[in-house]
Amino acid sequence: MEESHSKSLNFLEEIVQDDLAAGKYPEGIFTRFPPEPNGYLHIGHAKSICLNFGLAQRFGGRTNLRFDDTNPMTEETEYVESIKHDVSWLGFQWANELYASNYFEQIYQFAVELIQKSLAYVDDSSAEEIATLKGTPTMPGTNSPFRDRSVAENLALFQAMRNGEYPDGAKVLRAKIDMAHPNMHMRDPLMYRIRHVPHHRTGNQWCIYPMYDFAHGQSDSMEGITHSICTLEFDVHRPLYDWFIHKLEIFPTHQYEFARLNLSHTVMSKRKLLQMVNDKLVSGWDDPRMPTISGLRRRGYTAASIRNFCERIGVAKRDNLIDISLLEFCIREDLNKSADRVMAVMDPVKLIITNYPDGQVEDLLIENNPEDPETGKRIVPFTKELYIERDDFMIEPPKKFFRLGPGLQVRLKGAYIITCDQFELHADGSVKEIHASYIPESKSGQDTSGIHVKGTIHWVSIPHAIQAEVRLFDRLLIVEDAGELGDDFTKFINPESLEVINHVFVEPSLKQANIEKAVQFIRKGYFCLDKDSTAEHLVFNRTVSLKDTWAKEQKK
């Protein structure tokens, strides 16, 4: 992951560099990745992960993984496990695995301290009353009737809250700031609420839980986080973040905000992703169409390609919509170098080499990866009867069609040049089989025929072919920007986002296919074995197609 440092710095790197140059952090910087364990991580989190860990790596610091688990109603251990798995799969090692819930006692003491300083009070108002008194962005709020309780009374009430003497919603603890503040977050924000709900880590130990604003900055501070990076929507929280730290007189960590990632043709909010999972519009969080880390992984995306993507999109403070084609470029770039080439026929039609001896099998040696000669060659059996791709043959081929048609010649990849002599049709007019003759002197690697053909097509020997299932994926949404879509976004899910092909014929070497190792089906795309695969029933996911300039040409 070592990279040249000649590239210009992004604004976060500049901040860190300046801080370091000013000698602010002689012990190095400290960042953190702070997910709430209430869902699976997605590509937007990957950006944050790469930013936080990347900053620390680049400037010689460390990064904590901290679960922001202050709301027991939505959080589960299942999510904790998946998050840890995803972060380490992406290739990052955290300095410490931490939980905001580890700090509940300390945060409680911080609250007591603020009460003692007359900077916090217990409010008996209902949620509705509090909302009403809060005012609006253009109208100042009104002080709560409970705002001026004595320190002693507040202390006693807060203790009673902790002791479980009140039902959910009966009381809250609020900071005493300014109900007329132009920033809504400064109008006596809530610090604690009552929730008689078991927590995934602390069980029934607590029935009061701190709010995000009274937990996040305190956690950052206790951990000595030097640069607390979050997304733009927390920008308006920063005055409050700073206010608590200042009043508590604890380690002054600083918050910096960046614009979150938006990807075209997909959704990026946890709520919407959860909705698709719950409504069974996808098979789960790891459906290969999902923008989740687990979905991308199952789809065949490599960790390196995702890291590279995060590097390329950059980071700034303006809203963005990244074209999904950049993600596709990143995985193609990676797999082109690393994936072995194999042959698979997705839509088969029979090809008979009429002048090839019956029953003869030739073991041809074909290169695994022209990008990397070190990968060597493999054996591919060649026989008289083959499958080729149905769309590699046309009865009446147009001008620039470099494939098979009556009288036309092509090379069979790694084998011989053939000439199409005739074809037979089914009753419905579709092609039943194609008859061709091969040119013995044109054998791949020892071609003395002197014939030059423009097209090379892939093939599979019928008696050796393995039948497999292939799953093709397309963009999840038919619209580019899901940003303005509401709950009805499901209406825009691409009905063709998943296509299953049951009868694909692959070359016999794929018996050794490995779930970790991507392959390229020549001329068709990059594929990986799906977890649904068994020894008897291979299932391949298409990670991404190859660029197809012929398809483009045809559309003209």
Place this chain on the structure above:
RNA sequence: UGACCUAUGGUGUAAUGGUAACACACCAGUUUUUGGUUCUGGUUUUCUAGGUUCGAAUCCUGGUAGGUCAACCA
């Protein structure tokens, strides 16, 4: 009609007062036993009006546009 954030090709991101560049996408050609890859070239940019300056994408002021904030969510 409050506070805050942001405006650079189709999409992103650089340029830190001194020739607007890089990547993706798109187009053309090259190479190729993958219509893949490679390589070469091309199209397309500083929201607007003023101001400061020898010089402004950059600094200042106004305008315009987009976004965030009024959860006992994070």
